Amino acid sequence: MHDVVMAAQVNPYHMAVQQFELAAEKLGLSEDMREILRRPKRELIVNFPVRLDNGHIKTFIGYRVQHNVSRGPAKGGIRYSPAVTLDEVKALAMWMTWKCAVVGIPYGGAKGGVICDPKSMNTAELERMTRRYTSEIAIMIGPHSDIPAPDVNTNAQVMAWIMDTYSMHEGFSVPAVVTGKPLSIGGSEGRNEATATGVLFVTRQAAKRIDMPLRGARVSIQGYGNAGATAARLFHNEGCKIIAVSDTRGGIYSESGLDPATVVRHKQERGSVVGFPRAQTLHVQDVLEVPCDILIPAATEGVITVANAEKVQARIVAEAANGPTTPEADAILFKRGILVIPDILANAGGVTVSYFEWVQDLQSFFWGVEEITQRLEVIMNRSFTAVAEKADHYHCDLRLAANMLAIARVAEATQMRGIYP
Ligand code: NAD
Numbered sequence: 358m359h360d361v362v363m364a365a366q367v368n369p370y371h372m373a374v375q376q377f378e379l380a381a382e383k384l385g386l387s388e389d390m391r392e393i394l395r396r397p398k399r400e401l402i403v404n405f406p407v408r409l410d411n412g413h414i415k416t417f418i419g420y421r422v423q424h425n426v427s428r429g430p431a432k433g434g435i436r437y438s439p440a441v442t443l444d445e446v447k448a449l450a451m452w453m454t455w456k457c458a459v460v461g462i463p464y465g466g467a468k469g470g471v472i473c474d475p476k477s478m479n480t481a482e483l484e485r486m487t488r489r490y491t492s493e494i495a496i497m498i499g500p501h502s503d504i505p506a507p508d509v510n511t512n513a514q515v516m517a518w519i520m521d522t523y524s525m526h527e528g529f530s531v532p533a534v535v536t537g538k539p540l541s542i543g544g545s546e547g548r549n550e551a552t553a554t555g556v557l558f559v560t561r562q563a564a565k566r567i568d569m570p571l572r573g574a575r576v577s578i579q580g581y582g583n584a585g586a587t588a589a590r591l592f593h594n595e596g597c598k599i600i601a602v603s604d605t606r607g608g609i610y611s612e613s614g615l616d617p618a619t620v621v622r623h624k625q626e627r628g629s630v631v632g633f634p635r636a637q638t639l640h641v642q643d644v645l646e647v648p649c650d651i652l653i654p655a656a657t658e659g660v661i662t663v664a665n666a667e668k669v670q671a672r673i674v675a676e677a678a679n680g681p682t683t684p685e686a687d688a689i690l691f692k693r694g695i696l697v698i699p700d701i702l703a704n705a706g707g708v709t710v711s712y713f714e715w716v717q718d719l720q721s722f723f724w725g726v727e728e729i730t731q732r733l734e735v736i737m738n739r740s741f742t743a744v745a746e747k748a749d750h751y752h753c754d755l756r757l758a759a760n761m762l763a764i765a766r767v768a769e770a771t772q773m774r775g776i777y778p
Pocket of ligand 1: 509510580581582583603641656678
């Protein structure tokens with residue numbers, strides 16, 4: 358409990374701005390440009406009523422934030438959680454801007470969220486909440502303006518409801534308004550696995566960089582949802598040993614390795630990874646501190662802080678989650694020689710395949726999974742190399758290098774477009 362409270366105290370927007378200032382300083386960005394880029398372009402707060410199955414009406418608070426759209430339409434996921442705050446959504450929107458820029462896809466950054474406890478709601482309530490939230494933010498979203506996608510506690514079904522609600526308002530089907538949809542309504546092959554596949558591609562590159570074989574590497578993963586559980590499966594298939602995983606209720610550890618598919622089944626049946634047979638139980642934060650070769654935070658932001666950065670015992674930290682490491686913890690990990698693959702690079706596979714999905718929807722022409730995976734690998738490898746070269750040039754960590762690369766691209770686009778009017 359203490360650890361969860363500690364993580365929640367980290368303000369993600371302050372973190373994002375701090376990271377931005379570090380990169381802006383190193384780039385020598387003008388104060389005028391910094392003033393444009395450090396704030397989100399648009400912030401929408403919506404309060405909306407939803408009828409619950411018990412007959413009561415509950416008013417929910419939702420957000421949609423667009424950080425920057427200089428390089429293209431805004432893009433970013435929607436999160437359902439009791440812990441959602443406007444500052445969290447603002448940070449996630451800013452990170453989306455840098456993420457799309459670092460991998461060179463033509464989008465700006467956005468994010469959305471609803472303060473709710475999806476675990477206490479049934480499917481019908483979730484559907485009504487999603488449809489009403491979609492209507493409330495319909496003034497911002499659209500296939501050419503702002504395209505949502507799944508994030509924590511949202512999935513392909515939620516995207517289908519968003520797509521259907523938006524389409525009902527328009528009077529015709531608009532599949533390109535969201536990505537991460539089911540295949541049957543214009544989703545893309547490979548989207549479910551895209552985030553974790555991207556994490557694997559850049560981790561391969563990072564492992565080469567430090568001369569560490571992936572086969573036999575011990576992996577610890579925080580979070581066992583779309584990003585975390587899929588990463589467990591893919592890294593396991595790569596020959597790694599998944600020694601620890603966790604979710605909100607706690608973690609499990611096995612020195613001889615866990616079978617990711619069996620853990621998924623256990624979580625489906627019991628609601629948590631905890632209690633998995635023949636595994637030791639860990640506290641929520643312990644997965645971050647077990648001796649391992651690769652640590653994959655895949656849950657939420659602000660979990661590697663000054664309080665535990667000295668205790669991280671990995672050689673590589675591959676950030677599947679957004680914002681898991683605070684700037685102070687970054688400095689500690691860098692000094693300790695731990696290679697951190699920053700979120701905006703490590704988890705960019707998700708938005709990259711979302712981009713492929715959007716392109717396919719707009720063209721009504723669909724690609725096979727091989728083509729998706731090949732194109733994703735090219736983009737992830739090229740982006741890793743560009744970031745690593747910058748880090749070598751500036752003798753800095755990969756986060757600063759990635760932020761410098763991304764922010765320079767966004768600043769250039771902003772400069773080229775000029776200040777309207
Ligand atoms: P998800 O809802 O599918 O899974 C989240 C998992 O994290 C769940 O297992 C949950 O129990 C666990 N969790 C939440 N808080 C935790 C905590 N404090 N400690 C331990 N476990 C905790 O969400 P997801 O889509 O896998 O997203 C996870 C992270 O990856 C988020 O930071 C998200 O922004 C990032 N991400 C996701 C995608 C994507 O395509 N889904 C893309 C890029 C980045």
